[in-house]
Amino acid sequence: VPLILRSIRKARWYNEDLPWLAPDEPQADVLADLNTSQNTLSVWLIEDDRSNLERVITALAANRNRPSNFDYAIIDRQFLDGIGVKFDHEPGQTPDRDVNRWHLDMIELSASGLLMFARTLYAHAQKERILEKRIRHLITEAVNSGHLDRSELRATMLGKLQLS
Amino acid sequence: MYLWGKMSISENTLTAEFHRLVSSADEEVFEDGMETAFSNGLIAFVKRYGDLAIDVLAGHIIGETINAEVAAEVLRWIGQMDDVKTHHKRRWLLERCLNCSSARVRDGAVLGLSFLDDPHAIPYLESAIEHESIHELRRDMEQVLDQLRETKAEKAL
Numbered sequence: 001v002p003l004i005l006r007s008i009r010k011a012r013w014y015n016e017d018l019p020w021l022a023p024d025e026p027q028a029d030v031l032a033d034l035n036t037s038q039n040t041l042s043v044w045l046i047e048d049d050r051s052n053l054e055r056v057i058t059a060l061a062a063n064r065n066r067p068s069n070f071d072y073a074i075i076d077r078q079f080l081d082g083i084g085v086k087f088d089h090e091p092g093q094t095p096d097r098d099v100n101r102w103h104l105d106m107i108e109l110s111a112s113g114l115l116m117f118a119r120t121l122y123a124h125a126q127k128e129r130i131l132e133k134r135i136r137h138l139i140t141e142a143v144n145s146g147h148l149d150r151s152e153l154r155a156t157m158l159g160k161l162q163l164s
Numbered sequence: 165m166y167l168w169g170k171m172s173i174s175e176n177t178l179t180a181e182f183h184r185l186v187s188s189a190d191e192e193v194f195e196d197g198m199e200t201a202f203s204n205g206l207i208a209f210v211k212r213y214g215d216l217a218i219d220v221l222a223g224h225i226i227g228e229t230i231n232a233e234v235a236a237e238v239l240r241w242i243g244q245m246d247d248v249k250t251h252h253k254r255r256w257l258l259e260r261c262l263n264c265s266s267a268r269v270r271d272g273a274v275l276g277l278s279f280l281d282d283p284h285a286i287p288y289l290e291s292a293i294e295h296e297s298i299h300e301l302r303r304d305m306e307q308v309l310d311q312l313r314e315t316k317a318e319k320a321l
Contacts, residue, residue: 009196011236011271014298029233032193064197068244069275071196129304131278131311156199 002077003046004104005053007060008033010071010127026122034118041106041114044092044099046074052102055147057130058138059096062148065156067136075125080106083116095152096142136161178213178220185209186224189234206238207245210254218242218253225261225269235264236272243276251282259285262292267301274301278308283316 012029021027034041044056053074061070085106092103106117130138140161142148150163158164189202210217221242225235239261242254258280261273270292277285289309296302 009194010300010304011268014267014271014300016267016298035193061197064195065199066197068197069278127300129307131307133278133281133311 002048003074004077005044005046005072005074008071008073010129013127026118030118036109039109043104043106045102045104056099058142059094059099061135062139062153063094065154066160067132069132070130070135073121073125073127079120079124083120095149096147182220186230186234194237203241206241211247214250215253218257222257232266232268236268239272239276243279255280255282259288262288267298274305274308281315283312286312
């Protein structure tokens, strides 16, 4: 079963013991990681053997202003099929052209649909973090191998990686 | 009063400047790897006032007078910024905040230490891991601990 990846900030998804929060309920701030536009939400398709995972992460991390940690949630697609999520293949916009074909939009999202997605991610997704030091290495390698188009990286990113 | 170079500056002045900075954060959406007016202002504040600025940040973060999201953002950026003069003081604040009551603040401290990549923090992280109750955060701490141990080993070569 393929997987779906969404970039997040892990700390918003911690299962923190807060007196006002019901058990197994995510904090409202998780919604800050699920900003929609035109009722769509951008996600990435990961092969079931995760063979493209590192490449997708590298492309997304390279799209930023500077190297940083990369936090993400990854979930079996079948959980999302179970809550009626619809997908549309829309090419992504990263400096890696091959990665862009793994981009999906979740479409026709209602407010309650988005909340259901948040709850599903909270309950079933793995939340992972790649540290900045590793991200620096991955981006540098991808530029050198030609996977990343250097001309599409921001000047600040190239400067921080001493690639300019 | 603080001594700032040859001039003196009141704690109130520094605090007022920091409060203006925090107010500006209300409009911001923080994303990893992206600067904001808040992060740029914070770096300028620390570079201008040096260790005095870190004292002000410490008072507000440890005293929990600013919200946890902003406190965590401060800790990420003080780990990430380049400023040799304040390195020790910034590292001290990050190590100290591993014991803060808010998980988000502890996470900000962990990330700040990962950016700083200074093995001095190893015993502080070891201790924080022992006491950490949130499984995911403990894993994130262990990952940073591994990185710092590798850095230490590389430096020893």
